Structure formats: structure tokens, C-alpha cells
Amino acid sequence: MDKIYLSTPHMSGKEQDYIxxxxxxxxxxxxxPNVTEFEQKIKQYTGASAVCATSSGTAAIHLALRLLEVGQxxxxxxSSFTFIASANPIKYLGADVTFIDSEPETWNMSPQALERAxxxxxxxxRLPKAVIIVHLYGQSAKMDELVTICExxxxxxxxxxxxxxxxxxKGQQSGTFGDFGIYSFNGNKIITTSGGGALVAKDxxxxxxxxxxxxQAKEKALHYxxxxxxxxxxxxxxxxxxxxxxxxxxxxxxxxxxxxxxxxADQWKHIQEVEMMPELPNSVSNHxxxxxxxxxxxxxxxxxxxxxxxxxLGIETRVLWKPLHSQPVxxxxxxxxxxxxxxxxxxxxxxxxxxxxxxxxxxxxxxEYVSKALETVLKTNKGGVVSAI
Numbered sequence: 001m002d003k004i005y006l007s008t009p010h011m012s013g014k015e016q017d018y019i020x021x022x023x024x025x026x027x028x029x030x031x032x033p034n035v036t037e038f039e040q041k042i043k044q045y046t047g048a049s050a051v052c053a054t055s056s057g058t059a060a061i062h063l064a065l066r067l068l069e070v071g072q073x074x075x076x077x078x079s080s081f082t083f084i085a086s087a088n089p090i091k092y093l094g095a096d097v098t099f100i101d102s103e104p105e106t107w108n109m110s111p112q113a114l115e116r117a118x119x120x121x122x123x124x125x126r127l128p129k130a131v132i133i134v135h136l137y138g139q140s141a142k143m144d145e146l147v148t149i150c151e152x153x154x155x156x157x158x159x160x161x162x163x164x165x166x167x168x169x170k171g172q173q174s175g176t177f178g179d180f181g182i183y184s185f186n187g188n189k190i191i192t193t194s195g196g197g198a199l200v201a202k203d204x205x206x207x208x209x210x211x212x213x214x215x216q217a218k219e220k221a222l223h224y225x226x227x228x229x230x231x232x233x234x235x236x237x238x239x240x241x242x243x244x245x246x247x248x249x250x251x252x253x254x255x256x257x258x259x260x261x262x263x264x265a266d267q268w269k270h271i272q273e274v275e276m277m278p279e280l281p282n283s284v285s286n287h288x289x290x291x292x293x294x295x296x297x298x299x300x301x302x303x304x305x306x307x308x309x310x311x312x313l314g315i316e317t318r319v320l321w322k323p324l325h326s327q328p329v330x331x332x333x334x335x336x337x338x339x340x341x342x343x344x345x346x347x348x349x350x351x352x353x354x355x356x357x358x359x360x361x362x363x364x365x366x367x368e369y370v371s372k373a374l375e376t377v378l379k380t381n382k383g384g385v386v387s388a389i
Contacts, residue, residue, distance in 0.1 A: 113338050
């Protein structure tokens with residue numbers, strides 16, 4: 001069997017039609033009908049007020065922070081358990097960051113930790129200019145609690161929904177609760193434009209400003225006039241053509257990944273050492289990645305050991321995100337744990353967790369191979385040789 005990867009692009013076959021349309025009409029430069037249609041499809045699907053397609057999800061976060069006037073020495077709170085792209089744009093603007101722990105029911109931002117962090121910030125007369133809440137691996141955070149807390153302190157929310165397009169919380173699409181939401185269409189996401197992202201906002205005027213900043217902040221004049229620093233952050237018309245076709249099969253892609261998760265959960269329900277990522281009641285995860293935690297106290301084997309043995313069997317797996325507060329680049333950055341004085345939830349997850357092949361194009365035979373491989377690996381000794389599947 002060929003190597004089984006974590007999450008590969010899954011084309012519908014319609015992408016080439018929209019790309020060809022761009023070539024036939026010579027809309028090769030950035031912007032054009034594909035961009036307009038892609039933005040409209042995102043707007044219709046999510047219910048967002050307005051959309052700006054961007055060159056990446058990171059660019060969308062950067063724009064959101066700019067629109068909230070985050071600048072030198074301002075403070076921004078951010079989930080610690082996430083990819084570094086969630087926090088890098090804070091530093092682009094010269095601002096400071098405080099990281100917030102996860103809670104165990106969703107693995108996302110802890111309302112308790114956020115409440116303590118905001119209370120301390122208020123005492124110090126330094127409330128953050130924004131809170132970046134990440135919806136990890138497709139699972140929505142506890143938005144009722146988090147929104148209520150942020151509103152009580154008057155702090156805007158940016159939802160990093162890079163991994164959760166199509167996921168819902170109490171029937172509402174992720175990315176649409178905060179002042180801003182961002183999506184990613186990177187190559188490994190639930191749908192892809194090769195590279196790209198989108199910014200959504202409650203206020204359409206904010207998206208108008210985002211489009212302005214994303215196109216080099218060019219003023220309306222007969223010559224090139226610039227009164228602000230802008231960016232080259234708009235999505236190309238060719239890539240948006242891929243996105244148009246991908247949006248048409250988004251529900252199918254979500255269903256496939258949800259089926260992957262359920263398949264694994266059913267296959268491993270008898271294995272005491274394996275626990276699937278929890279799913280919050282009244283929410284629907286797109287299960288972008290199927291993830292597990294391993295009871296490493298029962299089994300003398302770390303996720304790295306499992307990852308190495310799965311690699312021997314031709315299966316790509318990956319440990320969960322290393323918390324950002326423990327990354328060298330963010331050394332000495334303030335961090336609030338879920339429960340004071342106890343090991344942080346995100347540190348426990350990093351120590352025990354593993355991501356599994358989750359692509360929407362996995363075959364039933366591949367899913368069976370992965371499930372049997374993990375069971376076989378867990379039966380071997382730490383230094384033992386993996387037997388044939």
C-alpha cells in the first residue's frame with residue numbers, strides 16, 4: 001500500500017473549469033470574477049455579513065488586528081494550544097501577547113483562565129485590544145462563555161477558524177461569533193485553494209477597510225496615492241477558481257472527515273489506552289483532523305514512539321501542537337493555566353496527543369489499515385519491531 005498521509009488536497013474535478021475560465025477571459029492578475037464568486041459562496045455558506053479573500057489565513061489575522069488598531073506595546077490575548085500562525089501577526093505589529101490555556105472538554109481556550117487574565121489586566125489598566133480564540137482540529141470553543149466574558153470587559157474577539165470551516169456551535173457557523181473570523185485554505189485544510197484564506201466580519205464596513213489595506217492601501221486617485229501602509233494580501237483570481245469548486249463540495253468533504261472520526265472511534269472503543277478528541281454537546285465538528293490522546297501511564301510509549309512505528313508502516317501521524325507559551329520564540333511570555341497551580345491542559349495534550357490520517361479521500365481499505373496498524377503498534381513493546389499488519 002502507498003504511504004498514507006495525514007491530510008492531502010482533495011479536488012472535485014470542477015476546479016480546472018474555473019481556472020480555464022480565468023485564462024480564457026485573461027483574468028490572470030489578482031482579483032476578478034472568481035474572487036467575487038468565491039467570496040459570495042463563503043458569505044452564503046457561513047452567514048457572514050461580508051468576506052475578503054486573502055493570500056493566507058495568517059494575512060487575514062494580520063488584517064483583523066490592524067482593523068482593531070493593534071500597535072506597538074498593545075496587548076493581545078491568544079490561545080496557546082495552536083499553530084504559531086495564530087500569534088505571529090501580533091508580533092508583526094509590535095504588540096505583546098499573553099497566552100491562555102485550553103480546557104479539557106473542547107481542547108480550546110479556557111473561559112476560567114481567560115476570566116482571570118482579563119481581571120488581572122483590568123487591575124493593571126492594560127486590557128487587551130483583542131482576544132484570538134482558536135477552534136482547534138475542527139472543534140468549536142465554548143463560545144457562549146467566551147463571548148460573555150469578552151463582552152463584559154469590552155474586548156473584541158477574533159476567531160481563528162482556520163481549521164473549523166463548516167463546524168457549528170448551537171447551529172451557528174464557527175468564525176461568525178466574534179467581531180472578526182478567519183478561515184484558511186492551505187493545502188492540508190478541509191478545502192483548499194493551494195494557499196489562501198478569508199476574513200469575515202460582522203460589520204461590512206470593516207471588510208471594505210480590509211480590502212483597502214489588502215490592496216496596498218491605494219487611495220482613490222488618478223495616480224498612486226498612499227496615506228497608510230498597506231499589504232499585498234488579496235487572493236489571486238486563479239486560486240479563487242479552485243476555491244469556487246471546493247466550496248461546492250464542502251459538505252461532502254466534511255461528511256467524509258466526520259465518517260473517518262466515527263470509524264476510528266468505533267474500531268478503537270475496546271482499546272483502553274486510546275481516547276478520541278471530545279466533542280462538545282450542541283456543537284458539530286468538521287473533524288478536520290481525527291485526533292486522540294494516549295494513556296501513557298498504562299502504556300510505556302509516548303506519541304513520538306507511536307509516530308515512529310506508524311511511519312515504519314507507511315502511515316503519517318503527527319503529535320499535537322506544542323503550546324505557544326513553551327516555544328523558544330515566545331520565551332517568558334505571560335501564560336494563564338486552566339487551573340492555577342496544576343499542569344496546563346494544553347501541556348498535557350501535547351504530551352499525550354496524536355493526529356491521524358484524516359483526509360476526505362481516504363479509502364475504506366486505508367482506514368482499516370490505519371486502525372489495525374495503531375492497534376498493532378500499541379501491542380508492541382517500546383523498543384520492539386512492529387509485526388506485519
